[in-house]
Structures are given as C-alpha cells and as structure tokens.
Amino acid sequence: MKVCRRETFNAAHRLFKEGWSDEKNEEVFGKCSNPNYHGHNYVLETWVEGPIDPETGYVIDLKKLKELVRGEVTDRFDHANLNLDCPEFKNINPTCENIALVIWNILRVKLDEKYKLTVRLWETENNVSEYSGE
Amino acid sequence: MKVCRRETFNAAHRLFKEGWSDEKNEEVFGKCSNPNYHGHNYVLETWVEGPIDPETGYVIDLKKLKELVRGEVTDRFDHANLNLDCPEFKNINPTCENIALVIWNILRVKLDEKYKLTVRLWETENNVSEYSGE
Amino acid sequence: MKVCRRETFNAAHRLFKEGWSDEKNEEVFGKCSNPNYHGHNYVLETWVEGPIDPETGYVIDLKKLKELVRGEVTDRFDHANLNLDCPEFKNINPTCENIALVIWNILRVKLDEKYKLTVRLWETENNVSEYSGE
Amino acid sequence: MKVCRRETFNAAHRLFKEGWSDEKNEEVFGKCSNPNYHGHNYVLETWVEGPIDPETGYVIDLKKLKELVRGEVTDRFDHANLNLDCPEFKNINPTCENIALVIWNILRVKLDEKYKLTVRLWETENNVSEYSGE
Amino acid sequence: MKVCRRETFNAAHRLFKEGWSDEKNEEVFGKCSNPNYHGHNYVLETWVEGPIDPETGYVIDLKKLKELVRGEVTDRFDHANLNLDCPEFKNINPTCENIALVIWNILRVKLDEKYKLTVRLWETENNVSEYSGE
Amino acid sequence: MKVCRRETFNAAHRLFKEGWSDEKNEEVFGKCSNPNYHGHNYVLETWVEGPIDPETGYVIDLKKLKELVRGEVTDRFDHANLNLDCPEFKNINPTCENIALVIWNILRVKLDEKYKLTVRLWETENNVSEYSGE
Secondary structure, eight states: OEEEEEEEEEEEEOOOOTTSOHHHHHHHHGGGGOTTOEEEEEEEEEEEEOOOOTTTSOSSOHHHHHHHHIIIIIHHHTTSBHHHHOGGGSSSOOOHHHHHHHHHHHHHTTSOTTSEEEEEEESSSSEEEEEOOO | OEEEEEEEEEEEEOOOOTTSOHHHHHHHHGGGGOTTOEEEEEEEEEEEEOOOOTTTSOSSOHHHHHHHHIIIIIHHHTTOBHHHHOGGGSSSOOOHHHHHHHHHHHHHTTSOTTSEEEEEEESSSSEEEEEOOO | OEEEEEEEEEEEEOOOOTTSOHHHHHHHHGGGGOTTOEEEEEEEEEEEEOOOOTTTSOSSOHHHHHHHHIIIIIHHHTTEEHHHHOGGGSSSOOOHHHHHHHHHHHHHTTSOTTSEEEEEEESSSSEEEEEOOO | OEEEEEEEEEEEEOOOOTTSOHHHHHHHHGGGGOTTOEEEEEEEEEEEEOOOOTTTSOSSOHHHHHHHHIIIIIHHHTTEEHHHHOGGGSSSOOOHHHHHHHHHHHHHTTSOTTSEEEEEEESSSSEEEEEOOO | OEEEEEEEEEEEEOOOOTTSOHHHHHHHHGGGGOTTOEEEEEEEEEEEEOOOOTTTSOSSOHHHHHHHHIIIIIHHHTTEEHHHHOGGGSSSOOOHHHHHHHHHHHHHTTSOTTSEEEEEEESSSSEEEEEOOO | OEEEEEEEEEEEEOOOOTTSOHHHHHHHHGGGGOTTOEEEEEEEEEEEEOOOOTTTSOSSOHHHHHHHHIIIIIHHHTTEEHHHHOGGGSSSOOOHHHHHHHHHHHHHTTSOTTSEEEEEEESSSSEEEEEOOO
C-alpha cells in the first residue's frame, strides 16, 4: 500500500555548472542559465510504501508526513533561491532531477526503514522528475 | 499495457477505532475523528493491466470498466456515509488506505484473473493512496 | 484591480428543509438528502476588488486575506458537519448557493468597505456558485 | 531517476475494424465508431528513465526530449485525423492503447538504448493508457 | 447569485468558410482547416444567474440544469462531427466563439426568462470563449 | 463575446520597496522579500471582448493573440528575473497586481481599440489578480 502527500514550494534557481564559462553554461542550459535566476512553483509528491497499521488503518499518518515534508523540505526551500540559500545545492546543479534526489536523501534518513520512499517533483506543468533510490 | 478509468464519488466519513475512547480517537485521528462526520470528493483511478486484444485494440473496454466501477463501487459510495451506509466499513476504519483496499477487493473478484489491478484513490488534492494487491 | 485567494475545506452536509417530510425532502433533493450525510472538498475563491496601494503594490495583502478567510471561515468549516457543527446553517439549507451567501456575509463585515467582495465556491469539479452581494 | 515531458495534440479519430460491418463496429465500439469521426485533446506524458549525467545533472535534456516528441509525434498528430492522415493507423485501430503503443514504438528507436521509456496517454480526463514495452 | 454546471463533450470539427478556396481557408484557418477534421475535448460551463429560491436554497436545481445541458447539447454534440452531424453548423463555421453562441441560443429558449445565462467553452486548456447574450 | 488565450512564463522576483529598510521590507512583504529572490510559474489569461467577425467566426484569431502575448510579454518575462531583467519593474514592485497591470498596459496599446481587454494572472494555484483597465 502506498500513500502520498502533495506539498508545494516556490523558489528561484539557475542551472549552472561551476568551472564552465558563461557561454558553455548558456549553450548547455539555455535560458535556464540566466545569471539573474528565474523560478518555479514546484509541486512535490512524497510517496511512502509500507503495510497498513491494523490499529489505525494508516500506512503512515499523513499529518505527520506533511509535517515532516514541511519541516525538512518545503519550509526551507519555499521562497528561497536554491543556488544561494540552500547549502544542499552548493555543489549540485539544481536541475529537476537533482532537486528530487536531494529531497529524497533528506527524507530517507528521517523515515523509518520499513518504508519505501518515492519523490516526484513537478517543476512546471510539463516537466517532472521521479526518484525511488535506485 | 495499462489502462485507467477515473470516476468520482462524494461521501462522508469519520476516522474512528471502536474500543478506543473519544479522547484516544481524537488524539490519534485529530479533527478527522469529528463525531458528526466530514466529507470528501473522492477521485478513484482504476488501473487495469493486460495484453491488447488484437481484435478490438482494447486491453478492456473502458465503457465496461466504467460500468463495473460505477455499479460495484461509486454508485453505492456516492452521497453515502461510509461508516453508516456501507457495510464494508462496519469493522474497518475508512482511512484513505482502507477505502482503496476495500475497493480493490470488490473489483478484484469481478475482473478476469488475467488482469493486474491497481486502485488509486485521491481523498483530497493533497492526500492519495494506491493499492495493487500486496 | 481584483485579487483572489483560493482556500479549501472538507465538510459533510445534507440538503434538508425542516417542516418537509423525509419523502418530500428526498423528492426535491434526491440523494443529497441522505439522512446520514455525505461530503465534499469545497474550494473557496475569495475575490477582492479595489485600488492598488501605491506604497505596497497590493490591493490587499494576500497573506492577510488568507488569514482572514482561514480564521473566519475555513478553519471553522473544515472537517465539520455543516448542518450540525456550524450555527450559520441551523435554519438555512447548506446548498452550494447558501454556503456562498453565508461566507460572503461573514467576510463582508470583516473587510474594509472600500473593497468589493465576490465569493466563488466549488462544491465539486462540476458544480459551482458565485455571489457578489445582490 | 525518471523524467517526464508532457505535450498535447488535438486529433480526430474513429474506432473501426476493417472487415466488420458497420453494425458490428457500432455494437463493439458504440458512438466511438461514428463514421464522421469525433476528437480529443490528447495529453501525452513521455517518461524516460536512466542515470543522472554528473556533468549536467540531467537524465536527458528535457528541451531535447520536447523537440523529439514534437518532431516525431505531436507535430504530425496535432490537428490530424489519425485514421486518414497518419499512416501508422492504416491497419491499426486508433484506440487509446494502440496510440500509446504506436508512439512508444516511434520514440523507442529514436532514444538511446540506455533509457527505459514509458508513454502515458490521456484521451480524456477520465480515460488513460500507459505502455512501457512489456 | 450565480451557479454553474460543468459538462464535457468530445467532437471533431474543421474551420472552413464555404465559398472560399481551400488555399484561402488554409491561409486564414491554418491547420484548423484540415479537410479530414481534427478534434477536441470541449469543456462547457453553463452559468445561470438569478435569485435563490427560499424554499429550496437553489437558484436552479443543478441536477435539472445538468439534464437540460446534456439533453439539449452535450448528448447531441458528444462523439459527433460538428460540421457534418450537427445541423446548427451547416452554415456557421464551428469556431470556439460560434459553438458558444450556438449553445447559448439553444439553452436560452429552454431556460426561464428570469435567469441570466452565460456560456463558457474551453476548446483546449489554452483557448476559451464566453458568451452572455449581446 | 469574449475569448481567452492562456500562456505561461516562469520568472524570479522579489517584493521590495526602494527607500524602505530591509527590516521594513521584510515586515511588510515577509519571505516574499528574500533578497536572493524566489520564483513562480505564472499563468497568464488574456481575455479579449468584441464582436464576432462574420467572415471568420472569430472575435480575434487566437493564433495571432498567442503570437502577440508571446512576442510582447511571455517571451521576454519567461526565465527572467522580473526585478533585474525587465525594465518595466525598475520602479514598480512586481506584485501579482502590478505584473497584471504592466501586462495590461503592454497589450492594450497593441490591440485594436474596438476590443475590451482583461488580464488575469495566476501567481500560484492559490493567488490570482485580474485587471480590466479601471
């Protein structure tokens, strides 16, 4: 049985690889590499898989999952500049894939090992990434 | 190949474990345990996986899947109080997980064994459950 | 200039006119009159019209509008039974129209008179009401 | 890691099996078999699974995936009659399943073998198919 | 007080002005003029404005509005070719605007004069028309 | 008759009033005033009202409206930092209201006077502004 909590955060970012020239960055990342940043309304789906607790009928209390996701991720990333304000992206390019990976890593260590975790991240209504930890 | 039919039903429910005091129920289930009930517009996705019939190009006729889902599930659950009107929840707490499980069990026995069945249930735009049979 | 804040609440209700027999109620309101209640995920759009404040660039601070809508309306209606838990509907049938009207009346007296107020309420993805004051 | 690009196309089609009489076609396919065609706003999700490129942080450049999907699929299918204008459906009934299958086959040969490919196709807001190549 | 019922229909159409050459039609209407037709999932919002009936709390019974819209419009237009199957478009180009106008005219004569009627028609998620009578 | 074209752009911004201290800015604008910016997927609805052209059945050719909106607005604002990259906001705080106002002013002078113009701008799924010219 899987359950999911959907949360959102609004952040600025810039795709940029250190060590590459600005020209090379623009060639690879196009307008996503604008030095002044652009931004998105990210939609984050956190999927947790495990057995139903026969006492409560819950896989996990979604209120607690909500608090976990907000406390560890969206409260920190919301209204932030991912490149500048979030140390997780100091050395990692904040692509849709890497943001999902970073979030998965943050949540994985906070979740009981009995759960399987999948993170799905919508950057726009057309671009999505999903990570389950290989 | 998988296909899915999306249907909706609007129902009242209350999270509640018999044998627990009202205080214990409220402690665990919060305002979801309101004795006067609250409700949701549930969105039910029924996914069926199987081979394409070379005659028709269908995995399953989605009109027939629609009729099955309506006849067995949504016509009965729609505008109902899950706790009081639906015998399936007499002894089962109608959490998002348990409703998905109950629906899966109802549909599983009505579907040809050659199909794999997955039920996804949106309780709100933020809370979802999904069940595929263990 | 108009601005809108969208909020949600999940509630149970029953359409029912006191003084009518159960048969008459069912004849008029159909399954919406189920004595055990059913429920919805209501989506509430609160539209406020007025001039832009040249200092802030706001018609109204949407954070404050959010707090107003939550404090006066959705925190009280969420996870409630509108018929039983909300005194506003003691003598008023909680149709989609009447809920919008009640919400408009609650918010109208809390908003500065310089603003024009419109309330739009989605009961389901298919049924909506909207009220702007006569 | 998976990524997805969502694109749309608007097309006419008719469900129809050659060799069957019009009566038989209507019996099986109902109004979907209307000889004058009907149509849909198809929503196509193209999911690509593979490792993150450590240089770019991309599984695949979603701009390039967008260009691939448009160039090979949606530019050709958009504003087309699938039965008459698209040779792929000359001998294949354009059901939601078969359209997903055809699109998967078109894209599979254009994508590097290192990627796993899944195609999800929404025919309406209620009917969907998904294919990952058995 | 306004209320709205949302319904959908899936239809084929072609933009085409009789008396113009195929070249002229294509010049003006582009690929929307494909002689083999294309199609859409139309979303129709029918808005009715009037006083609340103090007996029922309804502006209009939305179940009856649903039946009216289905009986007069969507049952006939669904899975149809607007140009060929619907006499309303024999001499009228089925643009998004004209379809809204035709639907408004159909519904206007069936609705009590005390109601103000507005029809909003989504042709795609990006293109919409709205008509309220001159 | 009204028609609408929906377009999107993804941009960074910061709410900030020149002449106010950082403390004052944060007091009024909260985390929207983050000096490193944050961002949104803006959804822009451009509504144009006018008579139907009897030749074409169009109020305005939505392809041309699309090109106008993209050419004058979304191509310039997309993947931009509104505060730094767009001269329109040099002296105007880019609130949801002011962005709608700026867009309205840009489009108004490009549209034939016979049309009434309304701009609706979704900053998030919960915050919207709308401007029709006083």
